[in-house]
Amino acid sequence: MSQKEKFIQHLADGQIYKKDHIILGTGILDGEALSGATIKIPLKTLNRHGLIAGATGTGKTKTLQVIAEQLSLKGVPSVLMDLKGDLSGLAQPGHANDFILNRSAKIGVEYDPMGLPVELMSISKEKGVKLKATxxxxxxxxxxxxxxxxxxxxxxxxxxxxxxxxxxxxxxxxxxxxxxxxxxxxxxxxxxxxxxxxxxxxxxxxxxxxxxxxxxxxxxxxxGEQSFDVNDFVRTKDGKGVISIIRLTDIQSKPKLFSTFMLSILSEIYETFPEQGDADKPKLCLFIDEAHLVFGNASKDLLEKIEAIIKLIRSKGVGVYFCTQTPTDVPDSVLGQLGLKVQHALRAFTAKDRKAITKTAENYPISEFYKTSEVLTSMGIGEALVTALNEKGIPTPLAHTLVRAPITRMDILTASEIDQLVGSSDLVPRYNQDxxxxxxxxxxxxxxxxxxxxxxxxxxxxxxxxxxxxxxxxxxxxxxxxxxxxxxxxxxxxxxxxxxxxxxxxxxxx
Ligand SMILES: Nc1ncnc2c1ncn2[C@@H]1O[C@H](COP(=O)(O)OP(=O)(O)O)[C@@H](O)[C@H]1O
Ligand SMILES: [Mg+2]
Structure with missing residues (x-):
């Protein structure tokens, strides 16, 4: 058996699923994207949290977009904390081009562009449903x-x-x-x-x-009022999960407001949602971009509370996903709880960078197919080292993955598209009266x-x-x-x- 055949077999053995899954991309070995090395993530373990990490421009946000899309298509709603304002494109179909069609062909998925149900929300001046709490x-x-x-x-x-x-x-x-x-x-x-x-x-x-x-x-x-009912995050439209995008571009410079706000949402979800038991798919997934802002400013006391809530919220069927530059931005106690790990390329400019890369490599399952620390620094854009939890809760084989392209627009909405989206929302009239x-x-x-x-x-x-x-x-x-x-x-x-x-x-x- 060739090394490639061995790799494909190894992957398949680790990803035997009885229930539904999403496809993230395909495996790469020795620089070649292999057909038949499909990287699947079971819906069943998506409440076990995750991390999407990598240097700027390596594809973190697009990976987040892809996962949110695939979840929506499976009827799973999600909440996206959008700190850079680059996720609104989820509401509009993407555009096919050679690059994207070529990528899809390599992965073995059809490129079927479409817009998905999106609800824009904000805690500030941005347009959309006003999220409030008393x-x-x-x-x-x-x-x-x-x-x-x-x-x-x-x-x-x-x-x-x-x-x-x-x-x-x-x-x-x-x-x-x-x-x-x-x-x-x-x-x-x-x-x-x-x-x-x-x-x-x-x-x-x-x-x-x-x-x-x-x-x-x-x-x-x-x-103030009207205070937001977190059950309104859990909606579907025509069988597709609604993607709630919380636009936080104007609070990037106010990390304290952001971290406290995020924690208030997590605790509210925790207090409100019933226990879910052993379900086939998550009830809701929450993606937090620029997660270092959450952890960087939290006191020890608060960190302990965040950790506790993240541990507990799983049983409510809620998965939390952190998007950040290096895994070291996330405290070890939280890192240890994350089931899905998508690691995009890291850059080794300084001694500190190299130390972070060694530490990151250690956090991934050992692979006979890769030298993890080398792959970490040499991956291309839209590629990542991926390990998920299979249905038995065992980490899937580490795979250098070519991530599929988003089926929604890889760019933001125009001002008039935003107006139209906000204008057709059923939640806006309910929440935006003073x-x-x-x-x-x-x-x-x-x-x-x-x-x-x-x-x-x-x-x-x-x-x-x-x-x-x-x-x-x-x-x-x-x-x-x-x-x-x-x-x-x-x-x-x-x-x-x-x-x-x-x-x-x-x-x-x-
Ligand atoms: N999965 C992907 N499919 C197609 N293009 C991608 C993919 N991931 C990244 N890219 C390209 O790389 C650019 C940067 O990706 P982005 O996700 O914004 O990086 P990051 O969030 O890590 O800074 C995108 O604008 C896009 O052109
Ligand atoms: Mg980004």
Missing amino acids: VSEFGPVLISQILDLNSTQQGVIALVFRYCDTHHLPLLDLKDLKRVLQFITNEGKEAIKQEFGQVSAASVNTIMRKIIELEQQGAERFF VDRESAFEILNRKMDELEAEQEKANLPGPAARTARRTPQDQSLIEELSKNTMVRQIGRTIFRELTRGILGSFSRKR
Whole structure:
């Protein structure tokens, strides 16, 4: 048997599937793309997460596009965090040219260009479905992370959430959060002191300043209602999985906002989706481009939470895929959990690069057919070293792969195509109205006004006496607040039915 025949046999033995799979490309040996060396990824293990790595321009984004396409064709929806804005082309058919037809012929797949169902989303000014979450839903841990708070300040935030939970003050947006912080150092100072002890005014001031900084980054667009229901990520259209592209081009320079946002989505999915058990295909796949932004800025505490969620979310049928330049951008504890590995070429410019290449090579199964570290630096564009998990959960043989070309457009949509896509969305009308229902800000303001009016009627002399009068009333004021707002709660943040989840964020389950 020739070396090539041996390789094809070796691949086939490692990829015996009873259930459905997608085709990523074909195997390459000694520079030749082999027919019959099809690289298949079983749908069954696509909830076991993955990594797409490689130097700039080696084909990571196109690989991501190909996998999302093939999943969509199999009815599996996906969410793409698009930091460079280069994925919108998924909505339009690709264009056949010699290069693409030649590549498809080598791989043994037909080139059948088509546009796929795409939903554009954003957390900022970009067009599309506005993804929002209320401050309550976001929870104290993520709020502290996004504001970069020290442990004393985190304590204040925890107190604010506890106070608002027990006194039924809905925290919807940053305006509410600021109002409650103001309340606990001013009008509510004595009541808070009785309930929780002294709160440091300096800490509150720092938090206030950081909230204002966050607002200047455009975060107030993200906080509030209508809060997004993650079940809306899981949709199909004409049997094809809907691809939700979250356009994040304008938050690249705000890594903290991005990492916290990503974690909030993961935790929300985790809290919301039911256990899936042993399924034939994933329920949803999430692709995170420029993943180093997520990990590079996370505190140790937060990293542990990300790791925990990634481990747990598998059982909900959700696969998470990280796209990044080198695998060393992803913490080892996360790397160890990744089933699919697609490694595009790496460049060996510096000693540090060479070290990363050796380390990367060690992370791949040993192959009698390749010298991994050599292949790593010599692969062409749109080629990658690939290993997946077969249906038994065993890594498939390492294969230098010629990745198929995307069937959708390899370029972005035009402005008018974007307008048309957004205009025909069913989710946009549902999520893009501004809602500002009564929340902590209004409730506290109104109560304070009422109190003021009452005291004016009593015709109290000086402001000092007024404060003195107000203090003993705080307890009844709070009781009053609870009574009234309880009845008024009609939105989704119904406190009695909410539980604090893994990140202390609210579950939106009803
Ligand atoms: N699978 C592929 N099929 C066809 N062309 C590809 C493929 N992968 C990469 N290319 C070509 O290489 C270019 C760079 O790929 P891209 O995925 O944007 O790189 P990266 O994300 O790693 O920076 C693409 O614009 C495309 O022309
Ligand atoms: Mg890219």
